[in-house]
Amino acid sequence: MEESASTGTLGKAVAVLDAIARAGKPVRFRDLRDLIGQPPGTLHRNLSNLMKEGLVRANPDNSYALGYRLLTFASVAWASNRFREIAEPHLRELHRQTDETVHLGVLEGLEVIYLDKVESRQAVRMHSQIGKASPAYCTGVGKAALAMLPEEERRIRVNSIHFHAFTPKTIATAMDLEAELITIGQRGFAFDDEEHETGIHCAAAPIHSTDRSFVGGISVTAPSYRVSRDQLEQWVPLVSRAANEINSDIAIQLGPRV
Amino acid sequence: MEESASTGTLGKAVAVLDAIARAGKPVRFRDLRDLIGQPPGTLHRNLSNLMKEGLVRANPDNSYALGYRLLTFASVAWASNRFREIAEPHLRELHRQTDETVHLGVLEGLEVIYLDKVESRQAVRMHSQIGKASPAYCTGVGKAALAMLPEEERRIRVNSIHFHAFTPKTIATAMDLEAELITIGQRGFAFDDEEHETGIHCAAAPIHSTDRSFVGGISVTAPSYRVSRDQLEQWVPLVSRAANEINSDIAIQLGPRV
DNA sequence: AAGCGTTGTTCCACATAATGGAACTGCGTT
DNA sequence: AACGCAGTTCCATTATGTGGAACAACGCTT
Numbered sequence A, B: 001m002e003e004s005a006s007t008g009t010l011g012k013a014v015a016v017l018d019a020i021a022r023a024g025k026p027v028r029f030r031d032l033r034d035l036i037g038q039p040p041g042t043l044h045r046n047l048s049n050l051m052k053e054g055l056v057r058a059n060p061d062n063s064y065a066l067g068y069r070l071l072t073f074a075s076v077a078w079a080s081n082r083f084r085e086i087a088e089p090h091l092r093e094l095h096r097q098t099d100e101t102v103h104l105g106v107l108e109g110l111e112v113i114y115l116d117k118v119e120s121r122q123a124v125r126m127h128s129q130i131g132k133a134s135p136a137y138c139t140g141v142g143k144a145a146l147a148m149l150p151e152e153e154r155r156i157r158v159n160s161i162h163f164h165a166f167t168p169k170t171i172a173t174a175m176d177l178e179a180e181l182i183t184i185g186q187r188g189f190a191f192d193d194e195e196h197e198t199g200i201h202c203a204a205a206p207i208h209s210t211d212r213s214f215v216g217g218i219s220v221t222a223p224s225y226r227v228s229r230d231q232l233e234q235w236v237p238l239v240s241r242a243a244n245e246i247n248s249d250i251a252i253q254l255g256p257r258v
Numbered sequence C: 001a002a003g004c005g006t007t008g009t010t011c012c013a014c015a016t017a018a019t020g021g022a023a024c025t026g027c028g029t030t
Numbered sequence D: 001a002a003c004g005c006a007g008t009t010c011c012a013t014t015a016t017g018t019g020g021a022a023c024a025a026c027g028c029t030t
Helices: A008-023 A028-036 A038-051 A070-080 A084-099 A140-147 A151-159 A174-187 A231-255 B010-024 B027-036 B042-050 B069-079 B083-100 B141-146 B151-159 B174-187 B227-254
Strands: A056-058 A062-065 A101-108 A109-118 A133-135 A189-192 A200-209 A217-224 B056-058 B061-065 B102-106 B111-118 B131-135 B192-193 B202-206 B214-222
Touching: A008 A028, A008 A038, A008 B042, A008 B069, A008 B131, A028 A038, A028 B010, A028 B111, A028 B214, A038 A056, A038 B010, A056 B151, A062 B042, A070 B010, A070 B061, A070 B111, A084 A109, A101 A140, A109 A140, A109 A217, A109 B069, A140 A151, A140 A189, A140 A200, A140 A217, A140 B083, A151 A174, A151 A231, A151 B131, A151 B141, A217 A231, B010 B027, B010 B042, B010 B056, B010 B061, B010 B214, B027 B102, B042 B056, B083 B102, B083 B227, B102 B131, B102 B141, B111 B141, B111 B214, B131 B174, B141 B151, B141 B174, B141 B192, B141 B202, B141 B214, B151 B174, B192 B214, B202 B227, B214 B227
Parallel strands: none
Antiparallel strands: A056 A062, A101 A109, A101 A217, A109 A133, A189 A200, A200 A217, B056 B061, B102 B111, B102 B214, B111 B131, B192 B202, B202 B214
């Protein structure tokens, strides 16, 4: 009963996009060939088609980068996203209350994708993180979101994670994560205690559509040297309240049917 | 000698993405079917594949929206873009000098895609416009960029434009645009005199890679009621200087070969 | 509440488009 | 100048997408 049939031709094209994205810089033909193992003829045609569609861009030195059309698609995806729109005022309020960086993220497979961000120091480019994907198992938003999944679904996902210890405090086994998620599910909020990046911790709370087809979370993030664990814990009610308000706004605005 | 072969399967998948993007809001199956004319079976499979790849997302009410993975691709595309990176300090400087909104855009076919923006009033969401596509023929950046194309290429593009008079001042014929572009090419800068949106005008200057495989521009935009045409003209040297500095930085940093 | 029209889903014989090995081109290197 | 490798083109084979039609699910009307 294997249901996950391949996406055929499309999957191969997306694999090319993904390889370029993972590289994080322009890649040459040969590097791509090694990364995804497509024979030269096939890869060449894929790139050629992607370029015609504006999804890939060739530099004059025969290196390839992601195309500008992806920006346009993302711009629309972002602007027309209801969850983000509904959450926005609550992010601002939470930021006003804490004066620290507030994130909104959504769970996509095993990753959290950040949909929005409000940060104290506007000097840093605001959109630098929008769209960024991070592992769910070592981020506050990610753990809060995972904890909201139905038990069966949660277990499947947890068991397919490839753990990497980003810091000494990273939860690095399925068993530990499972235990942590149960705790988070019970108390309704999560911490990231320097699990992704040393010196950065956060408090997070889950948000979700009523049918949980969409799960995500919000968080308040701060450097450990400036904000104590105690302070973080004192913010939990604020974070939880914001999350609850978002949840209820979602339930109201997207209808009980959703 | 028709060279523009179709992109086959990929093209049809992208047509679906494009239709959803154009709608600017979640669309239902039937609407998509009408928009792109794919038979139900085909459309259903395309959507199914796009969803498996995370490029499309289904709402519980059977409407489809662009997927979160597009945000991630765009995030990488934006962060790893050298032109944007090189231009950034010059945008900031131009903003400092004028205290008005500064744009960086790149020409993609017949459209300008905005890569960056620095605006005076930070109250408005900064990334609201990043990735946005606008017609080239009625924007300052677009006209400046078109004017930099080799004559033959420019004429081909101008002749394939479908003009729409957004305002009474919009240039709406290929002949008028051609004349305007020649003028712009000679003097080295462009204005948008309320041609896209009544009450908004701007001064722009072209930027380009040395081989002109990439053309774009920067602009200073302001509402007419607050900034006079005279003021705009006085800013032209600043805009031109910033553009020239970007051009020379590009030439240096991306190498004479590029 | 039943029936009907609309909307979305599945299936399968067929046609088309993708595949990839191999031969080729051209650029950079010694 | 000749070598080697990155990148490109070609084409017979094969896998994949195609779309009509039959089917299922939903919601709206009577």
